Amino acid sequence: MAKLTKQLPTKRLPMLPAERALKVISGRWKAVILYHLFDGPRRLSVLKTLVPNITQKVLIQQLREMEGHGLIRREIFAEIPSRVEYSATRLGLSLEPILLALCEWGQHHADELNEVDRLADCIIRPRQARQPAIA
Amino acid sequence: MAKLTKQLPTKRLPMLPAERALKVISGRWKAVILYHLFDGPRRLSVLKTLVPNITQKVLIQQLREMEGHGLIRREIFAEIPSRVEYSATRLGLSLEPILLALCEWGQHHADELNEVDRLADCIIRPRQARQPAIA
DNA sequence: GGCCATGGTCACCTTCTGGTCAGCAGCGGA
DNA sequence: TCCGCTGCTGACCAGAAGGTGACCATGGCC
Numbered sequence: 001m002a003k004l005t006k007q008l009p010t011k012r013l014p015m016l017p018a019e020r021a022l023k024v025i026s027g028r029w030k031a032v033i034l035y036h037l038f039d040g041p042r043r044l045s046v047l048k049t050l051v052p053n054i055t056q057k058v059l060i061q062q063l064r065e066m067e068g069h070g071l072i073r074r075e076i077f078a079e080i081p082s083r084v085e086y087s088a089t090r091l092g093l094s095l096e097p098i099l100l101a102l103c104e105w106g107q108h109h110a111d112e113l114n115e116v117d118r119l120a121d122c123i124i125r126p127r128q129a130r131q132p133a134i135a
Numbered sequence: 136m137a138k139l140t141k142q143l144p145t146k147r148l149p150m151l152p153a154e155r156a157l158k159v160i161s162g163r164w165k166a167v168i169l170y171h172l173f174d175g176p177r178r179l180s181v182l183k184t185l186v187p188n189i190t191q192k193v194l195i196q197q198l199r200e201m202e203g204h205g206l207i208r209r210e211i212f213a214e215i216p217s218r219v220e221y222s223a224t225r226l227g228l229s230l231e232p233i234l235l236a237l238c239e240w241g242q243h244h245a246d247e248l249n250e251v252d253r254l255a256d257c258i259i260r261p262r263q264a265r266q267p268a269i270a
Numbered sequence: 271g272g273c274c275a276t277g278g279t280c281a282c283c284t285t286c287t288g289g290t291c292a293g294c295a296g297c298g299g300a
Numbered sequence: 301t302c303c304g305c306t307g308c309t310g311a312c313c314a315g316a317a318g319g320t321g322a323c324c325a326t327g328g329c330c
């Protein structure tokens with residue numbers, strides 16, 4: 001029998017839908033991780049290099065939480081050597097427009113407060129900007 | 136000279152726009168408070184009753200943070216007796232569609248995970264549903 | 271003066287989150 | 301056999317966020 005990912009009891013999310021959504025996506029690295037998974041499945045080791053400054057333990061921690069919330073999927077490929085891949089679920093993908101909106105609002109906000117200089121580029125881009133349509 | 140609201144040094148927000156936005160709106164009560172302010176200016180005492188279960192100290196704390204981030208405005212009216220009102224700024228109002236999207240997504244999320252029963256009504260509604268157009 | 275309401279502060283404590291560091295199992299290659 | 305890579309866990313810790321309770325200043329009213 002396959003050893004499943006340890007499932008912590010997934011403590012109850014807030015009652016109010018908006019707070020629930022916020023709780024689910026606000027974690028120190030979740031937006032970034034999610035963004036990278038929007039581009040396709042990624043192995044842990046790849047994510048580690050894509051999200052520098054994150055430790056492996058914390059990365060896994062964030063991934064587990066997102067998995068528990070149904071945003072991402074964890075698949076073990078029974079190859080030799082075996083491989084583990086993380087990918088966004090439908091539910092996770094449905095967050096893309098929201099993340100995009102947040103990103104735009106964040107820029108707007110920095111703009112209004114004259115703090116644009118303290119702002120990095122928005123790595124979250126509309127899908128078509130990342131995957132040019134194949135004519 | 137008017138005594139200004141004590142300004143804590145407003146610690147720097149994250150560099151990435153999306154994270155910045157998340158940081159700004161994710162606080163235990165911010166979404167709810169904001170929602171109530173979308174409907175118009177509110178006095179502290181009124182907010183306290185609108186958001187039950189929040190203590191005054193925490194309420195003020197959340198209001199201060201949002202004020203610092205430019206989402207809301209605090210005005211003291213020099214009437215007798217003087218009155219303090221909190222209201223959403225343009226910047227704060229610009230969050231409405233996002234909060235709405237989060238709310239919808241939250242419902243969608245609960246739906247997908249079969250946890251709709253654990254969900255309260257979405258108090259955040261599109262503006263027109265709350266303020267019917269005046270012919 | 272005594273009492274209440276409003277808006278607010280301070281000191282303190284608890285919980286949650288993220289973080290460091292060390293360690294481990296499975297597998298392949300030298 | 302020892303080393304290194306990959307994926308993962310556990311002990312422990314520090315800081316932030318949220319929460320409680322006591323207390324304060326101003327001003328009205330009786």
